[in-house]
Amino acid sequence: MTGAPVRSAWVGRPTAGPREAAAWSTRRRMVTELRAVRGRAYPRLNGLFREKSWLLFEVLLPFLTTSAFVFVYRALQAPPEYVGFVVLGGAMTAFWLDVIWMMAHQLYLEKHQGNLELYFAAPMDVMSVLFGMAVGGLVISSLRAIVVLAVGTAVYGVTFSVTSWPLLVAVFVLTLASIYGLGMILASLFLMWGREAWHLTQLLTEPIYFVSGLNFPVGRLGLLGALAVATIPLAVGLDAMRQLAFSGAPSFGTPPPEIEALILVGMTVVYLAVARFSLGVLERLARREGRLTLRWQ
C-alpha cells in the first residue's frame, strides 16, 4: 500500500505489506503479551462485579470448611498453635484451588466454549492468557485468604509471632509464583487430556491437601513429607510460612525457612521454564492430533 494512511473503521495501523506487518519488534511483542494479560484478566475481574454469588460460595462458605478443621483440633484439645496451622492452611487453599480450577482446568473449558482456537489463532502467547486468568482469580483468592486469616484470627484467637516479615512476604510471593507455574504445566497437559482434565483436577485436591500438610505440619508425614517438600510448592511454601509465622512451634524435621525459600526459588524457575516448554510442545502435539478444536475429547 502506498500513499497517505487511510483513516477508517476498516483500517487499523497501515503497513506497507503483509511481510512488514508480520515483523514485530521485541518491544511490540512484549507489550502485546502484557496487553493480552490485561485483556484476559478483564472478563474475570468484570465478572466479580456482575455476579456476586462468589462472595458467598467462594469466600464465606470455604471459611466454614476451614472452621470445621479448627473444631476437630478443639475436639482433640490440641495445642493452640495447631489452630493457627489450620487457619494458615485454609488461607493458602484458596490459591491452590484458583490454580487448578481457574487456570489449569480453564483451557479445557475454553475449548468447549470455542475460545481456545481464537486464542491460538491470535499472535499472543498462551502463557499470557494463563497469566491473565491467574490475575483475575487472584482477586477472589486473596479476598478469601484475607477473610480466613482475619476472621480466623479474631474468632479463634490465633496469635502470630512472625520472626521475619520480609522473608515471610518473600516466601508467600515465591509460593504463589511456583504454584502458578505448576498450574501452567497442568494447563498444558489438560490441553491433551481433555475430559480427563476435570477428573484429574479433582484428583489434585484432597490428595494434595494431604501431602502438603494443609491442616498439619508436613514434617509429620516423614518421608512422604520430605518428598512433598521437595516437589510440591504448596507444601514447602506452607511449611516455611508456618515456621515464620509461628516462631515458637516445633519444626518437625523440615528444613529451616531460609532453605525452603531457596527451594521455592528453584521451583519457580523450573516450573515456569517447564511451563513455557510444555505449552509449546503440547500445542504442537495438540495441533498434530487435532485436539485444539475437537470438542468433548
Next chain:
Amino acid sequence: MSTEVPAGAPAATRALGLGPIGLSGWDGFDPTRTRGRGWSDLWRSYRTAVRLGWEMEANWTDPLLFFIHSIAQPVSSALILIVMLEIVGGAASRELRGYVVTGSALWSIVISGVGGLAWSVLDDRETYRMLRYLYVSPSDFLVVLLGRGTARIAIGAMGASITLAVGIALLGIPFDPGRVNWPLLAVSMVLGLAAIVAGGVLMAAVCLHARQEAWSYPEAVAGALFLVTGAVFPLAVLPSAVQLVGLAMPLTWWLAAVRLALFPDGPSSLAGTGTAWAALAGPVPPDAGQTLFALLVTGALGMLAAAIVFRASERRAKDRGLLDQTTGS
C-alpha cells in the same frame, strides 16, 4: 435447473402406500401422542438418564485410573483427619478415630450427591449445550437430573465403602459385623440418600442461575455442612446456636444413624454435657427410633423445600432465558 414436484404427487405417493404427505403409515395427527404414560415415562426417563450419567462418568479413562480417582478423594480426606488425630495423640484421638473415618467416608457420598445434580446442570448448559434440548423433551427435567446425579452418587458410595474398608482393615477401627444393626443401616441409608439428593436439587436450582465458575459451589456448600453436621467431630464442640442449626439438618441425623448402626458403642455426635440435644431432650443420646424419626422429619422438610425451590428456580430461569445461554469469564 430446478426440480419440481410433479402435479400428481399426492396420488403418486398414495399409490406407493405412503400417506397424504408422503410418510409411511401415518395418516394424520394422532392426539393420543400428547398423552404421557405416567410412571412408565418417568421410569424410562430416569433409567436413560442414569445410563447417560454412568457413560459420562465412567468412560473418561481406563478402569484403573477411574478406580484410583474414585477412592483417592475419600481416602485422602480420611488420612488428613487420621494424621491430625495422631499428631495430637491421647485418649480423645483414639476414641475419635472410628468416628472421623466413618464421617469422612460418608462425606464422599454427600459431595457426590450435592454436587452431582449441580454439575450436571453446568455440564449440560456450558459444555455440551444440551440443557435446552433436555428441557424441551417430554421427560421431566428434574427426573433427568436425578438420573444423571445417580451415577455420581453411586461412584461416591463406592469410594465411601472402600474408605470404610481401608479404615477397618488398616487403621485399626474396631468393627464387629455381628453387632451391626442392618435394618437401621438400610433404612437410614435410604432416608439419608433422599436427603442428600434434596441437597443436590437445591444446588442445581442455584446453578441454573449461576455462571460457569459455579463448579466449586457444591463443594463449598458441602464444606459448610461439614462444620455443622457432626461429620468429623461431635456437635458438643460447637457453640449452642450452631448446634441447633446442626440438629435441623437431615445430614446430622443420617450420620448419627449410620454410626449407631455400624458402631453401636461408639461416641455420639449429638449428646453430651452442655449440648443443645441435652438441653432439649436430656443427657441420654438419641436411640435408633428417635434418630430415624428426626431423619425422616428433617429429610421430608428438606425434600419439600428443595422441590419448591427447584420449580421456582426453573420458572425464573425460563423467564429470564437462562436455560440455553452460556456464561463464562
Next chain:
Amino acid sequence: MSSVQRSVPAPQRERQPLPLAIAARGIRRVYRAKPAPVVALDGVDLEVAPGEFFGLLGPNGAGKTTLIKILTTLLSPTEGEARVFGFDVERETKQIRRIMNMVAGGEQSGYGILTVREQLWMFGQFYGLPGRDGWRRVDELIDALGLAGQRNQRVSTLSTGQRQAMNFARGLLNDPWILFLDEPTLGLDVSAARAVREIVVAWKRAVPGRTVLLTTHYMAEADELCERIAIVDRGRILALGTPAELRQRVQRESIFRIELDRLDGGPAVLARLPGVLRAVSATDEARDGTGEARQSVVVNLVLHEDAALGGVVVALGGLGAQILALRKSEPTLEDVFVELVGRGFEESADERPALEVGLPPAMPAGAHEAGEPGPDRVAR
C-alpha cells in the same frame, strides 16, 4: 562517446513481489479415529494470489474446514507443506497469526458476561492494540457493522445475526492481510446472510489488496463473492476456476428460453439458423404479470455461442414474431459438482470414486485453463 561508455542509469531497486497469499502443496490430513482413520484431506494443491477473493465450495465433510484450520495454524498437516504470504504454517505460526484473522459460522465463542464492546476490546488486547486506541477501533467497527444499538448489551443476549456481526468485528480488529471465513453465513436468515456478504465486500473494497479465503456450501454465495473457486469433495480439489469457467465445464453452449407471441413454422424454423444447435418447444405454460396463462409460444434455444442470438432476433423480426420474454439459462455450480462427482450436495457420498478433472500439479494464479484436460490423475 561510444555506446559502451555512455552512462547507464543505475538499475532501479526492484520491488520484491509479494509471495502468494496461500501456497499449499500436497496437503494431506488424516485423523486417527475409531473404527478407521479418517482422511480429511487427500493431497491438496492450492495457490491463492494476494488480493484475491477465493472460495472453497463443497458439501459437508469435504475437508474445507480442515484446510482452513491448517492454514490458520490450528492444525498440522499429516503430509505436505503450506505457506501464508511465504510463512510456513508449521514453523512460522506467530508471523501468520499477526497478519491473519478468521471468522466461522455458527460460532458461539465469547464470554456471555461481557458486553459487545468489552468482548471486542478484550480480543483487541490479544492483538496488541493499545488500550485507548483499542476502544476507539472497537467503537468504529461496532458502528460500521451496525451494532451501535447492541454496544452495551451482554454477548449472551445477542441474536444469531448480531453475534455473527460481532464475530466479524473481532475478525477485522487487527486489520488482517488475509481473512479466513469458514461458512460465515451458516445459520443466518436471508437478510442477515446478505448483511454479512455486504460487510465482506465493503471491507475488501475499502482496503484493497486484502485476501479472503471463503469456505461455503452455498453455491450462490460462492458465485456472488468469489473471483475463483475450488470445488472440493472428500479431501480433494476436483476443479478450479472462475465461476464462469466452472460452469462452462458442463455447458459449453448458450441456452436461452424465448417467449414469442407467435412463431410461424414452429421451432424448426429457428433450428435452421446459423449458430443454432437446437430449438425445441418448452412444455411449461407462460404466465403474464397477473399469473394468468397467456397465449404465446415458448422455445428453448441451444446456441453455439451467445453471439448467435443476434441472428435469431433478426430472423424472428423477419417472421413477424414479437419477443415477449428472453432469459438465459445457466447451469449452477451444483450442476458442476454433479458433473464432476456424480451426486448432488445433499446426497450422501457413495462408493464410486470421484471423477477428477485433470489439473496441472502447480498452477500459477490465473494461468489455469478451465475446461482443458490436464494430465490424468490417479485417484488416491
